[in-house]
Amino acid sequence: MESVVRLSPKTRLRFDRHSGKHMLLYPEHGIELSQTAADVLGLCTEARAVAAIIDGLVEKYGDRERDAITRDVVELLQGLADRGLIGEVEP
């Protein structure tokens, strides 16, 4: 939770006018994002602590969802880190 993360410089987060969703683009590939994933990654364009990202989502979706949000955020970030799309930075 203390770790500070940021989207890798090789990625580009952009709105896709065709689907009305956000996309994460990286070399020769891309992922269409759900609204919550887009909310998370929108907070990762600058270096940010994972705890602060969770707080940001809780603010939007409500404190009742905190456990589910925490689980989803950690899972999403870990998956993207394994693919080198998000990196840990020095706090």
Place this chain on the structure above:
Amino acid sequence: MTAPRPYTLVAELTYRCPLQCVYCSNPLELARHRSEIDAATWVRVIGEAEALGVVQLNLTGGEPLLRTDLETIAAGARRHQMYTNLITSGVPLSRERLVALKDAGIDAIQLSVQDATREGSERIAGVDWWREKLEAARLVAEVGLPLTLNVVLHRENLGRVDRLIELAEQMGAHRLELANTQYLGWALANRARLLPTRSQLDRARDLADKARDRLRGRMEVLFVLPDYYAGFPRACMDGWARRFIVVAPDGLALPCHEAHTLPGFRFPNVRDESLEVAWNDSEAFRRFRGEEWMPEPCKSCDKRHIDFGGCRCQAFHLAGDAALTDPACRFSPHHGIVEKAREDAETESTAAYKYRSLRVVT
């Protein structure tokens, strides 16, 4: 059926190339496609691709760096919000050019090397650009562009996969593509020399698997089997006219970069028609789209949504008809052609290489 959304435009800017690789996937009759559409046409085509849904642009060839108007094309791509990948041999490249390309709109570089040694590379490329390629990789890291290292594998370099992994690490690549030769174009002409044995493949794949685990999060390691050994065909282009549009140097719009080697087609040219009409309405793009066209054993096969019947060009070049099941499939009635090639690979061939021609001197 309604046309699906394309995501990637593969722009083959030229067939000119300073290398003469014996596995080049460009068509054998390069000279027939010598004319090249200009930068203004390319930018128009990229805009039309964006309107269809394309978000990824691969600038390739031949060698795209030989186009002196590459910066103009890259700038146009940026205006259309493309994620633009430059797929290059790294020759000829200076620091100034690379910086100009990055500023114009290139987002990522895919650099090819032919082998982990200078001698091995020269044997495959027909020319020695080893130092230039190492320098290109160094420059890419220096200017801060993401680097994918691409190596086409075959029986001559499969034994050096460990050294290729080391090389990619030294270069700071974020992705290493160890992609076995697919036997089309020049590679089919040189198949007897290039096709590996199963034991060579197994050893190399094992090394790639270990590297993937060790490097997780730092470098993605991809290992693609040759479809001759996979048992099932590869999902060529993710399905005919489904996700990719290729435009050849002379403006032909194609569902894959080999499709203009198929007889009985009239492919639209972007000089005369919009990409939208080509993608949505042309008979050539519609012919093998979806499942209607499929013969048995594809038609009733569970895997038809996974491999889309395989490669249409391979069906034509091996079995004589583009509308057949890909002979790489173990269920194809023509699979014996592939089995025979695998048996032959157990004996080392002494056939001379046919080097890709239409060479330019830079």
